Amino acid sequence: MLDIKLIQNEFDSVCEKLRKKKVSEDIIENLRLISLELKAKKAILEPLQAEQNASSKLFGLWAKEGKDINELKAKLSANKEKITVANKLVKELEEKLSNLALSVPNLPDNDVPNGADENDNIEIKKVLTPPVFDFIPKEHWEIAENQIDFERGVKLSKSRFSVLKNKAAKLERALINYMLDFNTKRGFNEVCVPYIVNRETLTGTGQLPKFEDDLFKIEGEDLFLIPTAEVPVTNLFRDEIILEAELPIMMTSYTACFRKEAGSAGRDTRGMIRQHQFDKVELVCITKPSESDKMFDKMIECASDLLSSLGLAHRHLMLCGGDLGFGAAKTVDLEVWFPGQNRYREISSISNTRDFQARRAKIRYKDQKKNKLVNTLNGSSLAVGRTMIAIMENYQKADGSFDVPEVLKSYM
RNA sequence: AGAGAGGUGUCCGAGUGGCUUAAGGAGCACGCUUGGAAAGCGUGUGUGGGGCAACUCACCGAGGGUUCGAAUCCCUUCCUCUCUGCCA
Known part of the structure; x- marks a missing residue:
């Protein structure tokens, strides 16, 4: 959620920033007008109450x-009676304001490049060089015929579900453990959280109210399957005031993630790239505003070094405004090299949401006397399924089998 | 799932209709004290709004109601604890 005062006081600059995210000025103007009207109506109500x-x-x-x-x-x-009338108006305006405010995306940082979509993202750097093969490299579903069972995944559930067997099942588990250990050594504390969360939690991180169609909802309950560990882990501190000395809070968490992929019909239908259920190891940090840039870099470094330790060539991309997510002020994607596809594909996305989620979730810290909003950051380190198939493709051999990176051998 | 008890500020905790616009304690901040620390003493300190200075409004799990007036009474709902049942 944006700071309403900022919209009131710096309307033009807010509009200009949101233009990068393709948000219409009308919505912001509407928000501004409602907030001013609310203020006026409160000025009528409050003396009556006094x-x-x-x-x-x-x-x-x-x-x-007597x-x-x-x-x-x-x-x-x-x-x-006057109070009742005035109060009704205020309540209505407050609800209108909150509904509108909750559906406006975060402001991008000033250094986020302009651009319409993923084609305008900017490559920051490449790390490691892709392997060279003396045969035509296969795609992962060709390599893993006996290890990833797509047909039976569909039988059990529906399309975009799969079953891991044998070496793949073991590799998945090895990767989760390796990633958690790696992140822990970098100072992130492991947490294990629920996969089913309530509406308030999803509102706190920004998935609701706007993106309900992307979530799996539990029938008959106001509960949802998490789309990412970012949701429960960030919300651990919802409605809390954190002591300054406890910051920064650095966490890492393995969870399964569940996404309807409502807007991705026909994309990546083959293979394991885009599934309704996938494993991910996530990093979540809560910092003071002055320290979030430093933490952002630290998280990118952690995920990038993790890929390097697995010997996987990858590149860093700075997302342009048009490709930036709803809650993100700034995002760096890591894309790993897939020899079978002959291209880089996203494997990690690290975002600084500044105080956007903190304002929604009321996560604050005590700064001497005043309470201030924290900054929240999240990033994958890493998407486990995609890492597994990246390993299959990058470590494949001419006979159709594949090796595993040296660092994973003790985990297998 | 059934029965009982309960949800109050960063934390603990008092408070059953009007000097509670929430007692007291802990913690925290500042100051005094000290060679330094601890202890002790003093002061300040709930949250969120209002051009936030005085002042003022709302908030005692959430939502509604009764009343001139509600943390306090009523209804709905969520959650926690204890016992019973069920279960890994």
Whole structure:
């Protein structure tokens, strides 16, 4: 959620920034007008309430002293009706404002490049060089015929589900453990969280109210399957005030993730790239605003070094405004090399949401006397399924088998 | 799932209709004290709004209601604890 005061006071600059994210100025103007109207209506309501409070106190005193209170009572009853009317208006405006405010995306940072979509993202650097094969490298579903069972995944559930067997099942588990250990050594504390969360939690991180169609909902309950560990882990601190000394809070968490992929019909239908259920090891950090840039770099470094330790060639991309997610002020994607596809594919996405989620989720820290909003950051380190198929493709041999990276051998 | 008890500020905790616009304690901040620390003493300190200075409004799990006036009474709902049942 954006700071309403910022919209009131720096309207033009907010609009200009949101233009990068393709948000119409009308929405912001609407938000501004409602917020001002609310302020005006409150200015009517509050003196009425003050009058009611003061006179009611008097009422008590007079009653005790045995004075005549009939006239006062009539006056207060009349005032009460005015309050009811004014209060209704305020409540309606507040709801309108909150609904609108919750569906406006975060402001991009100033250094986020302009651009329409993923084609305008900027490559920051490449790490390691892709392997060279003396045969035509296969795609992962050709390599893993006996290890990833797509047909039976569909039988059990539906399309975009799969079953891991044998070496793949073991590799998946090895990767989860390796990633958690790697992140822990970098100072991130492991947490294990629920996969089913409530509406408030998903509102806190920004998935609701706008993106309900992307989520699997539990029938008959107001509960949803998590689309990423970012949701429960960030919300661990929802409605809390953190002592300054406890910051930064650095966490890592393995969870399964569940996504409807509502807008991805026909994309990546083959193979394991885009599934309704996938494993991911996530990093989540809560910092003071002044330290979030440093933490952002640290998280990128962690995920990138993790890929390097697995011997996987990858590149860093700075997302342009048009490709930036709803809650992100800035995002760096890591893309890993897939020899079978002969291209880089996303394997990690690290975002700084600044105080956008903190404002929604009311995550604050005590700064001397005042409470201030924290900054929240999240990033994959890494998407496990995609890492597994990247290993299959990058470590494949001419006979159709594949090796595993040296660092994983003790985990297998 | 059934029965009972309960949800109050960063934390603990008092408070069953009007000097509670929430007692007291812990913690935290500042100051005094000290060679330094601890202890002790003093002061400040709930959250979120209002051009936030005085002042003022809302908030005692959430939502509604009764009343001139609600943390306090009523209804709905969520959650926690204890016991019973079920289960890994």
